[in-house]
Amino acid sequence: MITLTEENYIKEIYHLGSNGSTSVNTNAIAVAMNTKASSVTDMVKKLSEKKYADYKKYQGVTLTDLGRHVAVNIIRKHRLWEVFLVEKLNFSWDEVHEVAEHLEHIKSEKLINQLDAFLEFPKHDPHGDPIPDKEGKFQHIEKIILAQAEVGSKYKCVGVDDSSSSFLKYLDSNKIALGTNITILHKEPYDNSLKIEIEDCEIVVSQNVAKNLYLKKI
Amino acid sequence: MITLTEENYIKEIYHLGSNGSTSVNTNAIAVAMNTKASSVTDMVKKLSEKKYADYKKYQGVTLTDLGRHVAVNIIRKHRLWEVFLVEKLNFSWDEVHEVAEHLEHIKSEKLINQLDAFLEFPKHDPHGDPIPDKEGKFQHIEKIILAQAEVGSKYKCVGVDDSSSSFLKYLDSNKIALGTNITILHKEPYDNSLKIEIEDCEIVVSQNVAKNLYLKKI
DNA sequence: ATATATTTTTAGACTAGTCTAAAAATTATT
DNA sequence: AATAATTTTTAGACTAGTCTAAAAATATAT
Ligand SMILES: [Mn+2]
Ligand SMILES: [Mn+2]
Ligand SMILES: [Mn+2]
Ligand SMILES: [Mn+2]
Numbered sequence: 001m002i003t004l005t006e007e008n009y010i011k012e013i014y015h016l017g018s019n020g021s022t023s024v025n026t027n028a029i030a031v032a033m034n035t036k037a038s039s040v041t042d043m044v045k046k047l048s049e050k051k052y053a054d055y056k057k058y059q060g061v062t063l064t065d066l067g068r069h070v071a072v073n074i075i076r077k078h079r080l081w082e083v084f085l086v087e088k089l090n091f092s093w094d095e096v097h098e099v100a101e102h103l104e105h106i107k108s109e110k111l112i113n114q115l116d117a118f119l120e121f122p123k124h125d126p127h128g129d130p131i132p133d134k135e136g137k138f139q140h141i142e143k144i145i146l147a148q149a150e151v152g153s154k155y156k157c158v159g160v161d162d163s164s165s166s167f168l169k170y171l172d173s174n175k176i177a178l179g180t181n182i183t184i185l186h187k188e189p190y191d192n193s194l195k196i197e198i199e200d201c202e203i204v205v206s207q208n209v210a211k212n213l214y215l216k217k218i
Numbered sequence: 219m220i221t222l223t224e225e226n227y228i229k230e231i232y233h234l235g236s237n238g239s240t241s242v243n244t245n246a247i248a249v250a251m252n253t254k255a256s257s258v259t260d261m262v263k264k265l266s267e268k269k270y271a272d273y274k275k276y277q278g279v280t281l282t283d284l285g286r287h288v289a290v291n292i293i294r295k296h297r298l299w300e301v302f303l304v305e306k307l308n309f310s311w312d313e314v315h316e317v318a319e320h321l322e323h324i325k326s327e328k329l330i331n332q333l334d335a336f337l338e339f340p341k342h343d344p345h346g347d348p349i350p351d352k353e354g355k356f357q358h359i360e361k362i363i364l365a366q367a368e369v370g371s372k373y374k375c376v377g378v379d380d381s382s383s384s385f386l387k388y389l390d391s392n393k394i395a396l397g398t399n400i401t402i403l404h405k406e407p408y409d410n411s412l413k414i415e416i417e418d419c420e421i422v423v424s425q426n427v428a429k430n431l432y433l434k435k436i
Numbered sequence: 437a438t439a440t441a442t443t444t445t446t447a448g449a450c451t452a453g454t455c456t457a458a459a460a461a462t463t464a465t466t
Numbered sequence: 467a468a469t470a471a472t473t474t475t476t477a478g479a480c481t482a483g484t485c486t487a488a489a490a491a492t493a494t495a496t
Binding site: 254 | 482484485486487490491492
């Protein structure tokens with residue numbers, strides 16, 4: 001049996017290690033999970049014993065195939081629940097993360113596959129992140145961050161890197177949503193802020209914002 | 219903060235004490251929760267400290283107003299999720315209990331109230347049990363058990379006392395569902411079995427079955 | 437009313453997960 | 467290459483929840 005805590009660690013290791021492809025430090029996990037390094041050491045030992053991870057002292061940790069499989073399944077559940085909350089229960093995209101954090105641990109194959117069908121097999125969650133299918137496969141979307149967009153080009157907003165409520169509310173108040181078209185008007189060399197056009201409005205966004213918004217060229 | 223385990227104990231005490239109106243024994247809780255009496259003693263002490271229950275050594279336990287409030291809220295969530303699973307995700311009524319047992323612990327006011335609205339404020343769960351509203355109020359349905367029905371009278375099936383998968387599947391295979399009309403044809407004094415008519419079919423059911431099916435006179 | 441049976445509580449131990457403080461290993465700097 | 471800084475691990479303690487076995491209280495039967 002896998003515990004809720006083990007699932008949360010596995011998911012975090014997956015994300016920190018760029019979808020399970022690289023090794024993750026003890027401290028990085030501690031920061032991300034809001035625990036202490038000593039707790040992390042204990043847990044990665046346990047994950048290693050249970051074959052979810054490979055761990056050698058002082059060498060960081062990577063997920064095994066089994067661990068990656070577990071991670072992808074939790075992410076599938078998390079994102080499907082987020083879609084459900086937004087599409088069916090009128091949550092806004094900045095409210096769903098916290099609830100999905102709990103719903104993702106409900107263990108029922110039938111529940112999640114029926115939910116997937118009920119939502120008509122969505123490919124992306126409300127933040128533009130891809131939803132793995134039943135087999136754990138998901139498409140990588142072609143995207144760049146706003147900070148790397150070219151002046152003069154036109155893009156479509158396809159996702160966010162920061163799903164925090166404050167960032168999402170900022171986007172709301174500036175009429176930036178998934179699917180919104182954005183034209184890059186000017187890049188200010190001094191502070192890397194950008195002047196962009198959204199639906200005939202010109203706004204200036206900081207570098208901070210530009211680093212957290214994903215775009216696709218159109 | 220209330221824990222998942224505390225919630226489960228509170229809910230069970232509520233049910234065992236006829237919706238929180240009577241005192242409950244340590245052993246009864248142990249049996250219902252599949253734990254040992256010693257664990258129950260520890261827990262009721264804790265519930266008492268946290269003001270969810272009144273407990274005096276060797277005297278059994280009752281819920282406080284606060285405890286009853288918590289219980290009703292969990293029951294509301296449990297039953298709303300059951301409706302969701304049946305109505306929206308094509309679960310059958312014998313599959314929902316186990317999943318709802320977990321979903322009932324998700325803590326989000328908005329989630330449950332929006333779910334309620336999404337389901338159009340159902341009054342009963344798939345087993346005929348009443349669903350408390352936002353304020354914790356719910357109607358008591360007039361009902362008797364089949365075992366106490368009168369020979370010759372006509373009834374409508376309105377609920378089950380046993381929500382186990384095996385009993386519900388038995389009902390399915392005998393075409394008994396909520397809303398089904400039943401006429402009592404004969405009561406066998408020897409073993410208290412009953413001959414009943416359902417949709418022009420005559421079947422015989424055991425006393426065991428007769429004790430777990432709720433009817434309403436029509 | 438006394439003995440017996442049953443129920444309940446206590447005592448002490450165990451696991452999962454967490455923490456602080458100290459020790460050990462690794463990495464960076466001179 | 468030696469020292470300093472940083473990261474990671476260990477040691478030991480704590481809480482929540484559980485268990486077994488024994489003690490204490492209550493209920494039942496003679
Ligand atoms: Mn989580
Ligand atoms: Mn998301
Ligand atoms: Mn439960
Ligand atoms: Mn039910």
